Amino acid sequence: MSGDGDGDTGARADADAPAPAGAGLSVGGFALRVVLVAAGLAALGYGVDGLLTMPRATRPSNAAAWLIGGIVVHDVLLVPATMLAGFTLSRLVRAPYRAVVQGALIVSGAVALMSLPLWRGYGGSVDNPSVNPLPYGRNLAIVLGAVWAGAALLMIGRAVRARRTGPG
Amino acid sequence: MARMLSGRLPDPPAAVRRGPPWAGAFPSTLHDQRVASLLGIALGITFGTCFLTGLVSHFMQHPPNWLSWPSRPVWLYRVTQGLHVTTGLASVPLLLVKLWTVYPRLWERPPVRSVTHALERLTLVPLIAGSIFQLATGIANIAQWYRFHFFFTVTHYWVA
Amino acid sequence: MSAAPERTAGGREGNLRREGDRRREGAGGAEQDLEDQGNLGNGRDGAPPTGGLTRRGLAVATGTAAAVIVATTAGQAVPALAPLDLLAPRRPDLGPQGLPVNRTARAARVAVAARDPGYRLEVVGTRRVGYDLAQLHALPSHTVRLPITCVEGWSADATWHGPRLRDLLDAALIPVDATIRVESLEAHGGYRASEVRPAHARDPLTLLATGLNGADLELDHGYPARLIAPDRPGVLQTKWVHRVVLL
The missing domain is CATH 3.90.420.10 (Oxidoreductase, molybdopterin-binding domain)
Incomplete structure (x- = not known):
């Protein structure tokens, strides 16, 4: 996905590089970087060219809307919502348990998001009951129930441990 | 050339020189380089597998003349395509948390330090947009939820 | 952000946790609330005290999320996991x-x-x-x-x-x-x-x-x-x- 192989190795390396570009790179490092950047840009160009030369199938404007929409939804909706949740949690839940609640929320959010079309009942068609055939609302509840049961066990473990250590 | 690319841009006014929009805007220590790179490795594995198995699927469906797929093992495509969809789904939390750990860098000041820095930041846009796009439309497609108007397989390939 | 120096200095987990607990008791103001109190990570990875998840905790939670997703969807392709197939768009035996x-x-x-x-x-x-x-x-x-x-x-x-x-x-x-x-x-x-x-x-x-x-x-x-x-x-x-x- 997403131009992994040769394509975004360069970009990924860039994303992870601790220092901004240019600061004290060796000649070899610089050459490697140039090669990776060139490969990345070539892959990008190949992809964009492909998207534009088959407009009947790819509908470039619609694809672009989804491309930009995804990043906008993430940065403008998802991140602030997560921050708000984190802030609320920091006020509502005491520290030894907060980490567990946060962890369980991450798991719950990811599971709910990846199965969103299913439990929302989007997709499929009336004449094909073998697509999305399960009671997904119930199943999501079962999975999240298990996740939170695990979280509750962790919290109980913590409470017991804290009591054993004694107040202090 | 190298010097020109890596030369620092003139320092911006002190007000925008440092940090996120306001002090302590990102208090979480989890916006962290090491978590980010750990997740980057995990994401590299899942996305890498997803990309390679996606290529297998693409070239099985549209084989060039010089390439003939074997008919054995009979489960080969089952494995590659199962891996493709499963690693794609598993990438959802990895990608989101990874983006979360590096999110403050979106607000990095000064926004650009040099020409390479600017280009670097700019090239991240299609990378991130592409990643989110592939996961979101892939999830919609396997649920046969065709909210997009483009032909999935073709667009999925070219975006990849 | 870098690790807090006093945490990277090392020491046994138990000590660190007790220290964390003590700090928790004392934490009052909002500022400290956000900065303080480590757990889950146990400081083993040099995690600084935070308001909640440590880095290791975040990695564990993310890994768990990926694992739960795989477990509840892979059954649409892997026969052995079919009983756990709760959130995949297909069930291999339904149709x-x-x-x-x-x-x-x-x-x-x-x-x-x-x-x-x-x-x-x-x-x-x-x-x-x-x-x-x-x-x-x-x-x-x-x-x-x-x-x-x-x-x-x-x-x-x-x-x-x-x-x-x-x-x-x-x-x-x-x-x-x-x-x-x-x-x-x-x-x-x-x-x-x-x-x-x-x-x-x-x-x-x-x-x-x-x-x-x-x-x-x-x-x-x-x-x-x-x-x-x-x-x-x-x-x-x-x-x-x-x-x-x-x-």
Whole structure:
């Protein structure tokens, strides 16, 4: 996905590089970087060219809307919502348990998001009951129930441990 | 050339020189380089597998003349395509948390330090947009939820 | 942000946790609330105290999320995980004749043509051979167990019955190294026909199946006849076949 192989190795390396570009790179490092950047840009160009030369199938404007929409939804909706949740949690839940609640929320959010079309009942068609055939609302509840049961066990473990250590 | 690319841009006014929009805007220590790179490795594995198995699927469906797929093992495509969809789904939390750990860098000041820095930041846009796009439309497609108007397989390939 | 120095200095986990607990008790103001109190990570990875998850905790939570997703969806392709298949778009055993359908006869607009009693299968090679329904069913039938794998990720094992494709090709004098095209009754659409290269066309497991799991094919599975070949994407396992031609 997403131009992994040769394509975004360069970009990924860039994303992870601790220092901004240019600061004290060796000649070899610089050459490697140039090669990776060139490969990345070539892959990008190949992809964009492909998207534009088959407009009947790819509908470039619609694809672009989804491309930009995804990043906008993430940065403008998802991140602030997560921050708000984190802030609320920091006020509502005491520290030894907060980490567990946060962890369980991450798991719950990811599971709910990846199965969103299913439990929302989007997709499929009336004449094909073998697509999305399960009671997904119930199943999501079962999975999240298990996740939170695990979280509750962790919290109980913590409470017991804290009591054993004694107040202090 | 190298010097020109890596030369620092003139320092911006002190007000925008440092940090996120306001002090302590990102208090979480989890916006962290090491978590980010750990997740980057995990994401590299899942996305890498997803990309390679996606290529297998693409070239099985549209084989060039010089390439003939074997008919054995009979489960080969089952494995590659199962891996493709499963690693794609598993990438959802990895990608989101990874983006979360590096999110403050979106607000990095000064926004650009040099020409390479600017280009670097700019090239991240299609990378991130592409990643989110592939996961979101892939999830919609396997649920046969065709909210997009483009032909999935073709667009999925070219975006990849 | 970097690790807090006092945490990286090391020390046994137990000490660190107790220290963390003490700090927690003392934490009052909002500022400290956010900055303080480490746990889950136990400071082993040099995590600074935070308001909640440590870095290790975040990694564990993210890994758990990925694991839960895999566990509850992989069952659509992995038989052993089928009981856990709670959140995948398919269940390998749910569908007509115990097998999911990707595209129905109605969606492909072949429902009428496929049910036509005057249906004929044509195999066109150096010679042209036609079969009506009775002749098709009178051909030597083979039974194979093959998985069908959809590009959407699900896959399921099934037992298929019908004549071998290579026997049909031989009858029409199609050479062994020839690529053929299998055509569906569908009038339109990108998947109405598929090419079969020699490796698959000549494989003894490749059938022009007329039966599935001990019964006649249902309409949605490709009645009267469909291609089923090993190691081939589902969209190329052409259904409602009425013509096989030498390319």
